[in-house]
Amino acid sequence: MPAKVKCPTCGSEAHWEGNPHRPFCSERCQLIDLGAWTMERYRIPAEDSDSDVEDNDEDDPNLN
Numbered sequence: 001m002p003a004k005v006k007c008p009t010c011g012s013e014a015h016w017e018g019n020p021h022r023p024f025c026s027e028r029c030q031l032i033d034l035g036a037w038t039m040e041r042y043r044i045p046a047e048d049s050d051s052d053v054e055d056n057d058e059d060d061p062n063l064n
């Protein structure tokens with residue numbers, strides 16, 4: 001294992017040994033990277049997420 005790795009976020013050298021945020025150089029870069037892929041996930045529209053609570057149901061007796 002190399003003593004130093006390249007931080008995927010900022011590209012600077014990051015220590016590997018004793019680095020809790022590896023392969024990132026810092027917590028900041030780790031959070032940036034995490035946020036990046038989290039945003040990618042959430043950007044995808046969830047079509048089937050609890051959509052069974054729609055209030056304009058055809059079987060609604062109160063619907064005229």
Ligand SMILES: [Zn+2]
Nearest residue numbers: 007010025029
């Ligand atoms: Zn970095």
